Amino acid sequence: MAGKTGVSWADVRFRETLHKVPKVMSELLVSYSGIPEDKQIAHVTKLRNEAYVHFPYPCMGSFRFLDLDLSRHPAYKEHVVTPLCQPAVPEPLFLDCGTCLGQDLRKLVADGVPPHRVWASDIEPQFIELGFELFQDKEKLQRDHFLCPGDLLSESRDPKEDRLVVLDDRVTILNITAVFHLFDLDDHKRIAERCLRLLRKDTGAPVLILGAHVGANKHGRFHRDEEPGRYRYQHSPESWQALWSEVCGRSQWKDKIAALEVKSKMFKRVRNDDDPNADEISTLSEADPASDDRLWQMFEVWVTFNGGS
Numbered sequence: 164m165a166g167k168t169g170v171s172w173a174d175v176r177f178r179e180t181l182h183k184v185p186k187v188m189s190e191l192l193v194s195y196s197g198i199p200e201d202k203q204i205a206h207v208t209k210l211r212n213e214a215y216v217h218f219p220y221p222c223m224g225s226f227r228f229l230d231l232d233l234s235r236h237p238a239y240k241e242h243v244v245t246p247l248c249q250p251a252v253p254e255p256l257f258l259d260c261g262t263c264l265g266q267d268l269r270k271l272v273a274d275g276v277p278p279h280r281v282w283a284s285d286i287e288p289q290f291i292e293l294g295f296e297l298f299q300d301k302e303k304l305q306r307d308h309f310l311c312p313g314d315l316l317s318e319s320r321d322p323k324e325d326r327l328v329v330l331d332d333r334v335t336i337l338n339i340t341a342v343f344h345l346f347d348l349d350d351h352k353r354i355a356e357r358c359l360r361l362l363r364k365d366t367g368a369p370v371l372i373l374g375a376h377v378g379a380n381k382h383g384r385f386h387r388d389e390e391p392g393r394y395r396y397q398h399s400p401e402s403w404q405a406l407w408s409e410v411c412g413r414s415q416w417k418d419k420i421a422a423l424e425v426k427s428k429m430f431k432r433v434r435n436d437d438d439p440n441a442d443e444i445s446t447l448s449e450a451d452p453a454s455d456d457r458l459w460q461m462f463e464v465w466v467t468f469n470g471g472s
Contacts, residue, residue, distance in 0.1 A: 177215070177224035181208050182439035188229045188266070195273040196298045210297045214264070217289055222263070222341065225434070230444045232340045233259075233267035234274075237428075238373050238463050243336055247276040255335040258361065259283040260315060260327075261342040265294035268304075278304055282334075284313025284327055315342065315354045327361065334361045337372045344377040347384065348396040348406075355410040364419065364468040371465055378403070378429055378460030380452060398460060400427045407464055421469045427462040 184192065184203045192198040198206055207229065215223050222228050233239060246255050257276070259268050262283035272278050281304075285291060288311040295301050310326035317325040337358055343351055362370045379385075382402035384394040398406065404425045410416065411423050429450040435441035450458045 176221045178226055178436070181211075181226050183441070185229050185444055186442040187231050187234060187270075191231070191266075191270055191273055192298075195269055196300060198299065207297070210293060214290075214293050218287065225444065227444050228263060228266060231266055231270050232375055233338055234270050235447065236373060236375065236461055238371070242371055242463070243338075243373070244271065244274050244276060247271065247280055247336065253363070253366065255280060256330070256333050256363070257281045257336045258330060258334045258338070260313065260337060260339040260358075261285060262294070262309070263290055263341075264297050265291065265309070266297075267338065267340070269294075269298050269300065272304070279308075282308045282310065282330060284310040286312050286314055288312070315339075315357045316346075316350060317357070318353075327357070331360050332365075333363055335363050335366070335370045337361060337370075338374050339372065340374040341376055342374070344395055344397060346396065347394045351396060351406055352410055355406060356413075359410070359416060359466065362466060362468070365470060367467075367470045369422070369424070369465040369467045371463060373461075373463045375459055375461040378427075378458050380429065380450070380454060380458065397457070398427075400429070400460075403427050403460065403462060411466070419468055420466060422465075422467040424465040425462070426464075427460050429458040429460055431456065432459040 181204050184200075184207055189200060189203055192203050193200060207226075211223060211226060233243070236243075243257070247257055257271065257280055259265070259282070262268060262285050265283050268281050268283050271281055283291075291309045291311055310329065312325065313327045314325045315327070319325045320328055322328040339358065343354060346354065358372050362372070377397055378399065379397040380399055382397060382399035384396050387393045387395050407423060407425050411420050430447040431450045431454070432445045432447055434445050435443060447459060
């Protein structure tokens with residue numbers, strides 16, 4: 164369905180030309196990477212074209228990765244940047260699961276977060292290399308903090324099979340954006356379990372899982388357009404709450420978790436293809452509760468573990 168200022172997210176999979184780098188990303192490329200504005204479109208387009216050959220995903224083809232999802236999250240300043248910048252014992256640790264090109268992680272560092280407190284993971288090592296090319300920062304970040312493969316569906320405790328094992332019981336803020344909507348409901352439960360394993364359990368304070376993904380006012384299974392016969396599950400606020408309540412209520416967790424708080428909100432996401440001067444690739448606005456469109460669900464999952472769990 165077309166919006167007043169653009170076309171819907173589902174209408175465009177590949178965008179040949181980038182007219183303008185979004186404002187926040189442009190500022191990041193200048194201040195963090197030292198890439199001047201007049202060089203950015205060519206630099207970004209070249210990198211995107213190279214990435215799309217290997218990863219023909221809509222977020223890559225449409226340039227939507229240039230919208231920095233984490234910094235648009237309502238919890239970003241208060242519950243992500245602020246605690247990560249403060250001196251604390253034990254030190255907070257941030258993990259970006261499904262980091263893609265690591266764009267959200269670089270924004271965090273540019274906003275003052277100490278690089279040694281940030282980690283990232285992805286299933287595809289080439290994403291990590293492309294991220295270093297995009298941001299030209301091989302000397303700024305610790306390469307061993309980029310964990311590949313980081314397999315959220317793995318139950319292995321062998322770091323050779325799942326590099327995420329090195330962060331089990333250490334993460335205080337976990338970002339996971341554009342991941343859940345790739346999978347069906349059974350895999351959502353496995354991913355939620357994996358997230359719980361990663362979280363730090365001895366602080367006595369709430370630890371945070373946050374992010375965003377495609378959702379729906381009416382939750383359910385949807386066909387994967389690019390893979391006939393396979394399904395993805397999209398959540399409503401009610402089914403998202405139910406997912407975490409179920410997983411946290413399982414026998415291996417219910418005696419370890421003292422409190423669970425799940426928040427989520429739906430947004431309409433509209434592309435700005437008809438406005439070459441727009442400051443974002445896509446704009447978020449309040450979602451119509453009666454809409455059957457795909458929506459963008461931002462969430463926070465706060466978990467408090469019993470001390471010493």
